[in-house]
Amino acid sequence: MSWLNRLPAWLISGLLYGLAWPNFAFETGWLAWFALVPVLLRLRSVRSFGEHVRVTLPLFVLIPPLVCWWLSYVSIWAIPTVILTQSLFVWVPIAVHFPLQRHLGWRKALLLLPLTWTIWEWAWLNISDVNLAVGNPVYTQARLLFLNQFVDLTGQWGLLAWLIGMNGLLALILDRSPDLSLRSSIRRVIWGGIAWLTVPALYSILVFWQPTMVMDLHPGxxxxxxxxxxxxxxxxxxxxxxxxxxxxxxxxxxxxxxxxxxxxxxxxxxxxxxxxxxxxxxxxxxxxxxxxxxxxxxxxxxxxxxxxxxxxxxxxxxxxxxxxxxxxxxxxxxxxxxxxxxxxxxxxxxxxxxxxxxxxxxxxxxxxxxxxxxxxxxxxxxxxxxxxxxxxxxxxxxxxxxxxxxxxxxxxxxxxxxxxxxxxxxxxxxxxxxxxxxxxxxxxxxxxxxxxxxxxxxxxxxxxxxxxxxxxxxxxxxxxxxxxxxxxxxxxxxxxTFFTKYPNWFPVMCCLLLAVSLLRASTQKTSLTKSVQLPKKRSDAMTLHA
Structure with missing residues (x-):
């Protein structure tokens, strides 16, 4: 499998992501749970924005043709149009990850990725009429009914944040266990994935068990x-x-x-x-x-x-x-x-x-x-x-x-x-x-x-x-x-449903959480800078006094 290690991360992620869509009679949406992990791990060692672009942008040039090639039936210009108008915009959440990683570190930036991705997809869909509305990663989960029942609370936006969050979680788990054996790493990934799946699975079980939670008592x-x-x-x-x-x-x-x-x-x-x-x-x-x-x-x-x-x-x-x-x-x-x-x-x-x-x-x-x-x-x-x-x-x-x-x-x-x-x-x-x-x-x-x-x-x-x-x-x-x-x-x-009443509540909450997180990180960084400078001033004062 040495040839696999030589493949660029964007190619592995792009193929997994493309296969995760509901293109087939059988279910492949589970591939999206870890499709972005290779690229996210590769970003750990990125040192410049130019390198960041080379690592990530090809992924989002590859994805639209894999996902939307069937639009070419309408026009022979569909594929180049999709690449030119969609790839750059779909790439935006990953592009924003670079300055966040530079100021907060890879791990903290990875924790914020579900928020930034959800906010961007929501804003782009509601503001821009350039968006074809097809390439959102959330649609890879459309047929996974045993997990996605909670969208009656959050809409597709909560499912999107959950999906990106799972990719980030698995990337963090693998990053924390570089010295472990392959078996131990796989075991950690499996248990982390199961933990992440538990909450939406329990909600789905509850809905199917007690349908009156979401349906009329006597439906016509x-x-x-x-x-x-x-x-x-x-x-x-x-x-x-x-x-x-x-x-x-x-x-x-x-x-x-x-x-x-x-x-x-x-x-x-x-x-x-x-x-x-x-x-x-x-x-x-x-x-x-x-x-x-x-x-x-x-x-x-x-x-x-x-x-x-x-x-x-x-x-x-x-x-x-x-x-x-x-x-x-x-x-x-x-x-x-x-x-x-x-x-x-x-x-x-x-x-x-x-x-x-x-x-x-x-x-x-x-x-x-x-x-x-x-x-x-x-x-x-x-x-x-x-x-x-x-x-x-x-x-x-x-x-x-x-x-x-x-x-x-x-x-x-x-x-x-x-x-x-x-x-x-x-x-x-x-x-x-x-x-x-x-x-x-x-x-x-x-x-x-x-x-x-x-x-x-x-x-x-x-x-x-x-x-x-x-x-x-x-x-x-x-x-x-x-x-x-x-x-x-x-x-x-x-x-x-709660989503029907308030269709934008979850993205708005993501905006607030992101703002609070960035403000808190900025405050902590300022406090840390002052605490580092303080001993130096005391030392200077002691030297002068002596």
Missing amino acids: TVRVGLVQTNEDSYAPVKSSNYREKIQRLIRLGTKAIEKQPDLVVAPEGAFPLPLLRDSSLFAGMRQYVAFYNVPFATGLMTPVDSTHYYNEAFVFTPELSRVYTPLHLTPNDLKVYRKQKSLAFGERLPTLLNWASKWVRPDKSSILLGDAPYVFQFHDRKHNPRSVAMAICWEQLYPSTIAGLVREGSNPTDTGQGLSEFLVFSMNDGWFFDSPGPRMLLAFTQLRAIENRRSVARCSNQGYSGYINPYGQVVSLLPRQKEVTGTITLITNTKL
Whole structure:
């Protein structure tokens, strides 16, 4: 194994990290528990920032292509764009480690790394629209359900700090035992890892043992019909295809209705026309819903002008169909949900690059984003009032956005809008074919379900479509890349998790802890400097007196 010792630390860490992602049918997320250890140990001997860059930056140039290569299906420029726009930013927490190590020492800086990494990922996700939101190390843990149940308290940010902290702990253990035998070192690492795993494991056991901690005492159920259209996401959008698309959607929707669901859901952009602006098409849809007496949720692509559009979701209800004409309503009276987050470079350019649109995105429309959550109301077959929030595709990677959708309607002063009982994720994963991309995006959905303790009805154009329960478990999935329908029975919940109520509390706490730690370290260093100088002054005084 001497060849292993000759490999650079960044290469070993990069390969372990890349393999830890949910790219495979089998679980590899546990590799992330120690993936960064080789690089962290190597930093122990770094003496200059130039050396620090050579040791660490290649790791973060290697990671994005390993994790996000499937984005290249969308554009041949995806990989170089990912490297140029993501690598440097993902590297920032490790770059900050160098000045901390220089002033505080390697060990203390390593203890602060979970804080700095969490703060940076949170700030970058919420402030910058350059962030693709995919490369966060926390997503390696998305499918490890026996450990990640505590994200209903902290969100993904607590899981991120826990993961980076485990890498730091193992690095500290190995650094303290350089003279021990390999067996003794391994034993120490194993026991340290077990100790670190214990607390989240105990919380998970408690949640599964006492589900009423996080769920309603008597949870209700709702039946949702899923429509998977299996359309080619890359097919040119032509007016000659509109009729075929709509006929397919109506045919599949009718098939789903045969199983008597309480709600039928179609994927992102299922209607290729501005449905709410086309009077004849809108009237036909109202009649369809009224005839079958089943609410129909669908995605809409609504053009604003020749270069901009809205990506929207709307729920047609039988009640709306019956009152629309008598009340003289117009489409402007109807509330739609507009996608609040988008895929940078795919749906729009980041703000700083808008000036380059005509070169980077020639002849392509850019999305306009909504600015508010919304909860839709409908009645099930037993005439019980129901509330559902819909998220559209890429915004599932933004935990605060999803928490806002669940939290909407929880204010007692709100009128006409109830608390969301479950979530619908309207997706189009067909952009990534049969690559690991759809599997990874499904794993991200699992974390959102746990964070908010909400069942998710996931409806995607080519799959994965199915049911993820409030514990993040994938209960059922429709076959991928097939035109198919299915009906799922979801558990509903109205309890708000601590994370849903306060989605930013953990990163803010990390900011405070980091500030206190740095202030304390600075005070201690000043006190130590004074104590070292004091004997020298006394000696000088004694010499003068003599």
